[in-house]
Amino acid sequence: MDRTLTEKQEALIGSLLTEKDVPEAFRASLGRISALTLPEASRAIDALFRFPKKQDHIQKAQRQLTDLHNALNAIPLSYYAIPMDDIGFALTTTKGDNDYLFIQVTQNTRTKRRNLNQIHGSPGGFWKSSLRREDSLVILRHVATDSQKFALLFAEKHEVCGKCGADLTDPESRRLKFGPTCRKAWGL
16 A cells, blocks of 8 residues: 655645646546645646646736737738648637638727637638637637638638638639739738
8 A cells, every 4th residue: 555645745735736827627636635645646746847837817818818919910801721730739629610720810990909700601601700819829820820821721612712702703813812902912
């Protein structure tokens, strides 16, 4: 039978639980700390050291909002298609429609505030859903690596303009995947 944890281990675990940003599921998995065996306590301490230190939640939320604002402003207003193979592993809750995640970056005409939404459905019948902040940052940073490529991919998948989603009526627009006005906006 394994010995129970030492007083030093118990004190260290208590201190780490106070200092670290530990998920509730992990806390619950520890059970009653005083009942841990010596090896369980050692594993718990190793795991606790890996968690980040607690941050003031208001500062964390403000930093996330600033990061999201900067990421939204770093890419053009457009529709985008991102292969789930590129990004799915990094998302916490967002799921793509089949092999792609379809998104749209828009801007409120009155407030000039930008928004990011996941797009579902097909042209003429798109519907939008919100994305979690953490996933939004991952998605936007990925799109920023080559925004035009992801807009073109959206155009190919839906056979519409990659920027505004309108039907492409002339051969040149169909070839380039952007209508004349949107080509100018992309600098094409």
